[in-house]
Amino acid sequence: MEPTVRYFVAVAEELHFGRAAERLGIAQPPLSRAIKQLERRLGVTLLERTNRAVALTEAGEVLLREGRAALNAVAAAERRTRRAARAEPRLVLVTKAVASSELLSKLLDAYAAEPGAIAVDVLLCGPGEQERLLRDGRADVALLHLPFDSTAGLDTEELRTEDQVALLPSGHPLAARTRLRMADVTDLPDLPLPRWPDADGAYPDGPGPQVRDHAQLLQLIALGRAAAVLPESCRAYLRDGLAAVPVLDAPKVTTVIAWPPHSRSRALAALIRTATAL
Template sequence: METRELRYFVAVAEELHFGRAARRLGIAQPPLSRAIGQLERRLGATLLERTSRGVTLTDAGAVLLREGRAALDAVAAAERRTRRAARTATGQPALVLTTKAGASNELLAKLLDAHAAEPGAVAVEVLLCGPGEQERLLRDGRADVALLHRPFDSTAGLDAEELSTEGQVVVLPAGHPLTGRPHVRLAEVTALPDLPLPRWPGADGRYPDGPGPQVRDHTQLLQLIALGRACAVLPESCRAHLRDDHATVPVLDAPRVTTVIAWPPHSRSRAVADLVRAAMGL
């Protein structure tokens, strides 16, 4: 299969409409239809069911959509990492580290200082992102290393080393009745009628249904909590960055959060190895 054919198929499979897919790809519809037909003949499988009512994926098509996305992501990642490696010789930043904005700030600062103190350390560009985005940035090649947080981020298929593990707390507006408690349970937090949990966007940018406010970053979240519009369950290290108008209570049955440093398993970068070594020495 050619990369072009995979791009064409993924566009049709996601749009489930040849006309929309053709506009998305910037080509005419007839050559798109011919390319999909040629791909089906080459694979000996029907990928799309075409009827007067629309287009649907077959079982084989669903498999190729999943595998095709992964293959295209791998090609894009290879291109980005190759370009970044080529820039190293010109003295531009040789390493991109991504992490969730507002998370692991103290750990990140210690890591960057420890790495910079090492002889021959390369420049590190820090790419801050929203919740859950750092895993995608690492997998698609826009970052070389990431700070991930299990169980919320997956490290499947990545190399990783654990750096720290901590419990979680509920962040409340100062003066809320629960702040007088030594601890709470998740069921009590989710049942708060006046302080709903926030809704973060998914990988597709869409927000899940629910009563909580839509948030995109921790600054927005903390402001909503201070105004008495929301609460949030966060790793206990967040306490170091809260203001006087916030309060925290430990959540007994919340899953413990493990911060890990992760990188692609096929990486042979000396710079990545040096950064990981610095992280392990903290």
């Protein structure tokens, strides 16, 4: 049924049979027939068709949502299967650049000392990307951070919880304070908070600079172009020109190790045991 679901998702996203057929690389008549056969099989109307437009029914909305999830799951399974078939098996761990680096270093060292440990490739990404890379099969395991990342549908183990600090230029008046509140940081006209891209790569509107990774962010803060609120572990990366001040009312950040619930990898299970033992 997968090809038919793929056909339906293309039509539902394009809301145009011609564009969907072009996207799929097939002719329009067989695409129309496939959608009609799918509707007959399910006993529901998925698309309302007129001479001018195509619209999703309520049932079509449900199938679009579920179909996307199913296709993503199949693609993820294919990626993990190909990786498992390599002559030298490896695990892929994804995490945000800079975040949890001290914890990650300890984890990798401890796991490497375990009998039967295999190589671990580390993918560094921007905020929010690690969850997507884990779900689409490009990674086997991820370090996620609550409450910012979603762990819905994933198995997780909590590793640590920490407070947050405001990262400021060392010469800024607030850098001399012993503690701050969120309002102190969010209302700074001279040091706007950064704007991170969403899952589609688009930046939200706002006065803050567009940033792609934490290295760029640290440089902007040192130059006096931005401020940020980050987990306390970022103190490990303080350098000349940067100061960290505790933010009393910022939400605590919990680092978790997350993996797909259907995984049966012994190497992954060993890595998770190592992480929780730390």
